[in-house]
Amino acid sequence: MMQKMISKEKISDLIKELQKEFKVFGPVKEEGVVLFKEITDAKEICLDYSNSKIPAKSVLFPMIDTLFSYKKEGKGVKIIENPPYEKTVIFGIRPCDSMVFSLFKNFFSFGKYKDPLVLNRLKNITIIGMGCLEPRTTCFCTSVNGGPFNKESVDVLITEFKDNYYLESITDKGEALIKKIKSLTDADKGDLAKIEKLQKDIESAIPVIEGLDGIYTKLDGLFDHPMWKMESQGCIGCGSCTYLCPTCHCFDVLDENKQDGSGRRIRIWDTCQFPLFTLETSGHNPRTTKLPRVRQRIFHKFNYYPKNYNIIGCVGCGRCIINCPVSSDIRNIFISVENISSKTEG
Amino acid sequence: MVINIIDDIEKSIRETAKKLLEEKKVDLIIGYTKGSIPLRSGPCFITDASQTGMLVWNQSCDLNLAKYLAKNDDRKIGIISKGCVGRAIVHLIVEKQLNKENITIIGISCEGVLNRAKIMVEIGDKEIIEANIEDNKIIIKGKDFNKTLPLQDYINQLCITCHYKIPPISDIIIGNKKPEKPPKDDFKDLNEIESKSSNDKMEYFKKELNRCIRCYACREACPMCYCSLCFIDQNKPVWFGKTADISDNFIFHMIRAFHVAGRCVSCGACSSVCPMGIDLNFITRKLEKIVKERFDFESGINLEAPPPMGTHKFDDKQEFMIEED
Amino acid sequence: MQLESPYIPVLTTIKSIVRENEVNDIKTFEFVFNDEENYKKFDYVAGQFAELSVFGVGECPIGIASSPTEKGSIKFTVKKAGEVTAALHNLEVGDIVGIRGPLGNGWPVEEMKGKNLVIIGGGFAFSTLRSLTIFASHEDNRKNYGDLTVIYGNRESGEVLYRDILEEWEKRDDINVVLTIDREQEGWTRKVGFVAPIVKEVSPSPEKAVAIVCGPPIMIKTTQDVLKELKFSDEQILLSLEMRMKCGIGKCGRCNVGNKFVCLDGPVFSQAELNKLPKEY
Numbered sequence: 014m015m016q017k018m019i020s021k022e023k024i025s026d027l028i029k030e031l032q033k034e035f036k037v038f039g040p041v042k043e044e045g046v047v048l049f050k051e052i053t054d055a056k057e058i059c060l061d062y063s064n065s066k067i068p069a070k071s072v073l074f075p076m077i078d079t080l081f082s083y084k085k086e087g088k089g090v091k092i093i094e095n096p097p098y099e100k101t102v103i104f105g106i107r108p109c110d111s112m113v114f115s116l117f118k119n120f121f122s123f124g125k126y127k128d129p130l131v132l133n134r135l136k137n138i139t140i141i142g143m144g145c146l147e148p149r150t151t152c153f154c155t156s157v158n159g160g161p162f163n164k165e166s167v168d169v170l171i172t173e174f175k176d177n178y179y180l181e182s183i184t185d186k187g188e189a190l191i192k193k194i195k196s197l198t199d200a201d202k203g204d205l206a207k208i209e210k211l212q213k214d215i216e217s218a219i220p221v222i223e224g225l226d227g228i229y230t231k232l233d234g235l236f237d238h239p240m241w242k243m244e245s246q247g248c249i250g251c252g253s254c255t256y257l258c259p260t261c262h263c264f265d266v267l268d269e270n271k272q273d274g275s276g277r278r279i280r281i282w283d284t285c286q287f288p289l290f291t292l293e294t295s296g297h298n299p300r301t302t303k304l305p306r307v308r309q310r311i312f313h314k315f316n317y318y319p320k321n322y323n324i325i326g327c328v329g330c331g332r333c334i335i336n337c338p339v340s341s342d343i344r345n346i347f348i349s350v351e352n353i354s355s356k357t358e359g
Numbered sequence: 360m361v362i363n364i365i366d367d368i369e370k371s372i373r374e375t376a377k378k379l380l381e382e383k384k385v386d387l388i389i390g391y392t393k394g395s396i397p398l399r400s401g402p403c404f405i406t407d408a409s410q411t412g413m414l415v416w417n418q419s420c421d422l423n424l425a426k427y428l429a430k431n432d433d434r435k436i437g438i439i440s441k442g443c444v445g446r447a448i449v450h451l452i453v454e455k456q457l458n459k460e461n462i463t464i465i466g467i468s469c470e471g472v473l474n475r476a477k478i479m480v481e482i483g484d485k486e487i488i489e490a491n492i493e494d495n496k497i498i499i500k501g502k503d504f505n506k507t508l509p510l511q512d513y514i515n516q517l518c519i520t521c522h523y524k525i526p527p528i529s530d531i532i533i534g535n536k537k538p539e540k541p542p543k544d545d546f547k548d549l550n551e552i553e554s555k556s557s558n559d560k561m562e563y564f565k566k567e568l569n570r571c572i573r574c575y576a577c578r579e580a581c582p583m584c585y586c587s588l589c590f591i592d593q594n595k596p597v598w599f600g601k602t603a604d605i606s607d608n609f610i611f612h613m614i615r616a617f618h619v620a621g622r623c624v625s626c627g628a629c630s631s632v633c634p635m636g637i638d639l640n641f642i643t644r645k646l647e648k649i650v651k652e653r654f655d656f657e658s659g660i661n662l663e664a665p666p667p668m669g670t671h672k673f674d675d676k677q678e679f680m681i682e683e684d
Numbered sequence: 685m686q687l688e689s690p691y692i693p694v695l696t697t698i699k700s701i702v703r704e705n706e707v708n709d710i711k712t713f714e715f716v717f718n719d720e721e722n723y724k725k726f727d728y729v730a731g732q733f734a735e736l737s738v739f740g741v742g743e744c745p746i747g748i749a750s751s752p753t754e755k756g757s758i759k760f761t762v763k764k765a766g767e768v769t770a771a772l773h774n775l776e777v778g779d780i781v782g783i784r785g786p787l788g789n790g791w792p793v794e795e796m797k798g799k800n801l802v803i804i805g806g807g808f809a810f811s812t813l814r815s816l817t818i819f820a821s822h823e824d825n826r827k828n829y830g831d832l833t834v835i836y837g838n839r840e841s842g843e844v845l846y847r848d849i850l851e852e853w854e855k856r857d858d859i860n861v862v863l864t865i866d867r868e869q870e871g872w873t874r875k876v877g878f879v880a881p882i883v884k885e886v887s888p889s890p891e892k893a894v895a896i897v898c899g900p901p902i903m904i905k906t907t908q909d910v911l912k913e914l915k916f917s918d919e920q921i922l923l924s925l926e927m928r929m930k931c932g933i934g935k936c937g938r939c940n941v942g943n944k945f946v947c948l949d950g951p952v953f954s955q956a957e958l959n960k961l962p963k964e965y
Contacts, residue, residue: 299927338422
């Protein structure tokens with residue numbers, strides 16, 4: 014482990030140094046919305062944010078992602094593969110969102126087929142996470158195996174302290190990276206203990222949702238429970254909870270053509286909340302109403318994920334709570350599940 | 360004081376709902392309840408008179424509850440209706456999408472709802488931990504900040520120009536039964552955008568619509584978007600692109616707006632629910648103006664008035680027809 | 685090193701197109717791989733499917749109709765239903781089609797060795813059963829299986845697929861072929877009646893048997909009831925699920941049922957396996 018620091022005002026020097034070797038993605042504010050974008054000008058980076066509106070999954074799994082391109086010539090077709098992915102740094106991602114990287118690694122390499130787009134990106138990405146000094150009241154990361162300074166899925170963890178950023182290398186990749194950066198100085202040893210205390214204080218202040226770690230087995234018996242009628246009656250069936258969820262990764266595949274016979278096959282974000290998601294050409298739809306669609310979202314994250322990959326498909330960022338147009342709160346579902354299962358046990 | 364009126368309305372809503380349920384005049388009350396975060400509300404569905412305490416009424420009640428009504432629902436429903444909810448119900452009846460018999464309209468005199476997106480731009484990315492509305496001020500508390508905003512500046516533009524504070528038809532009215540109407544709607548709020556050059560307008564549209572992530576919250580919240588298969592979802596064959604690319608976004612929002620022209624009840628729900636804070640009303644408002652000017656029609660006001668897009672009159676303007684037949 | 689992409693199809697050329705039914709909305713396409721190496725890699729079993737690409741229109745998952753024993757090319761029977769299948773129907777011999785596969789698990793041809801196979805199909809869903817029957821009745825494989833019964837029903841005679849091969853099977857004495865249509869029709873000399881009652885009439889013994897059922901939902905439902913009456917256990921009934929699919933490799937999420945993905949863990953499931961899944965298919 015290596016600990017370094019940099020004064021806040023010099024942060025663009027650090028970004029500029031990174032840009033020499035990497036594509037750098039970081040939080041940027043556009044029209045009042047914070048999202049992760051490639052940083053072209055080091056000044057653009059916006060580190061005074063609680064969390065991005067659009068999660069940084071968009072770097073690994075962009076809203077529009079080219080699977081391959083093609084060119085039709087006469088009767089023939091030529092397939093053009095994507096260019097290799099460049100070395101990339103994701104700078105300033107919150108530790109909750111970075112959990113998604115290990116989650117995606119699990120999911121996209123699961124089974125017989127590996128997803129080359131996500132996995133190639135993962136291989137080439139170094140993650141510089143930024144500890145979360147001000148968790149929102151909607152955050153519940155510590156209930157889903159995360160934390161505001163969780164080191165599990167970052168290569169380097171930054172903690173803001175007074176006028177400085179403190180950088181701690183977590184992985185070898187992270188250590189190799191911060192060794193190279195000239196604008197960093199050795200960490201002020203006196204502050205390190207204070208930082209550790211600060212981290213602990215912030216983490217312990219986040220309320221814990223009881224029983225969430227055991228929700229997987231509790232859900233097993235609740236598939237046909239009337240609770241889903243209650244939980245889904247206000248849902249209007251939009252995709253904001255899933256599109257803005259850092260772990261949701263379902264997609265649609267389509268072809269885009271240009272006039273000249275060239276084109277590309279792309280995948281775009283799609284969601285289990287739309288009726289079309291499961292509508293078959295025959296007209297049959299296994300999930301025709303909102304109830305099974307709302308239930309699918311919960312089961313996929315909290316039952317199927319643990320069953321298949323032994324992880325919870327939720328990082329506790331609270332985006333679905335903040336962005337739901339009808340103020341549906343996923344924490345209420347946790348409470349219902351807990352209440353129902355404790356009743357049946359008792 | 361606004362706050363007291365609102366408190367009184369809330370109290371009356373609860374009492375009225377309780378009475379309706381107890382007397383079995385309705386099977387279900389659809390109203391607003393408190394959201395789990397400040398300045399938010401959600402829908403609630405109450406069948407048990409003892410639960411009516413969860414009903415709220417305040418400036419965060421921005422959804423159009425008419426969305427939860429359906430023609431094939433044979434329950435007797437009491438619905439808390441601000442003016443635009445009432446307008447939506449009327450227009451849906453005109454379009455033969457609802458049966459009035461089963462619906463009890465509990466009309467509420469509404470003084471407008473908040474433009475949350477505007478507040479969020481003002482606050483930045485900070486979290487609002489507590490918010491209260493007192494003396495025409497929005498008092499916001501965060502972890503390390505306090506902010507007081509003048510209420511009037513953060514009321515939806517559509518609410519400011521709204522002439523229908525109470526539903527055009529109501530079975531019960533709560534609050535001010537003859538609310539003061541603003542002067543004749545002159546659509547002055549459109550002056551700024553209308554005076555822009557075509558290029559600048561395009562830039563403005565692009566800037567707004569570029570953020571769209573295609574979650575369709577606008578469509579799903581809109582009481583007039585009830586098509587069983589939306590044009591954008593047509594896939595046999597595909598009619599339009601479904602990506603979040605600006606050209607696809609542009610097509611979606613423009614055609615959706617066209618499709619609600621002469622039907623939009625100016626509730627502003629599309630803007631209120633947009634997670635990206637896109638002000639979609641800027642399009643619908645312009646169409647409202649065109650419909651008013653060309654057809655002298657406002658949707659959801661009159662059960663007898665045929666909707667202009669669903670009727671043809673021989674004297675309809677048709678200057679777009681270049682050739683005489 | 686970059687990973688090889690399972691999203692990229694290999695190129696094939698249409699060798700032949702056979703019109704399968706009178707209304708002409710079902711055609712069987714035969715494809716040869718443009719690169720022989722890709723054909724060698726396309727190592728499939730009956731019951732698997734592939735994603736067919738019409739470049740510029742899109743992809744659709746289709747069950748493989750040919751048997752691995754039919755060397756040199758692969759076949760797919762395609763009903764014109766959505767956009768991609770309509771585009772496929774407009775193609776001609778010599779046109780290029782992309783193929784990704786083989787995908788899915790397929791019929792458990794190894795596990796079924798030594799068993800009597802009762803193959804029951806209805807309508808257009810017979811394609812992977814064609815594959816299975818040809819495979820099991822092939823001279824190299826016939827000895828591995830016991831009795832081979834094929835029950836195939838259609839609404840009317842004009843809808844019967846694969847007439848030539850059905851007639852060949854009828855001539856063989858090691859396959860019991862039972863063809864049926866819903867109602868009497870002039871010129872039809874085989875059975876008349878729905879599939880389920882015909883299964884009851886044929887009354888296959890559950891002893892050392894596996895029933896393989898493919899068809900429209902109502903046929904599946906009624907046939908299952910008959911099989912239960914005949915004392916087939918849920919483990920002995922195999923079904924192939926239809927689900928909306930896109931990627932075909934367990935990533936896009938739409939064929940997720942319970943913790944399974946139909947494209948990856950299926951499409952073939954035993955009734956016993958399905959009993960453990962939510963009824964969301």
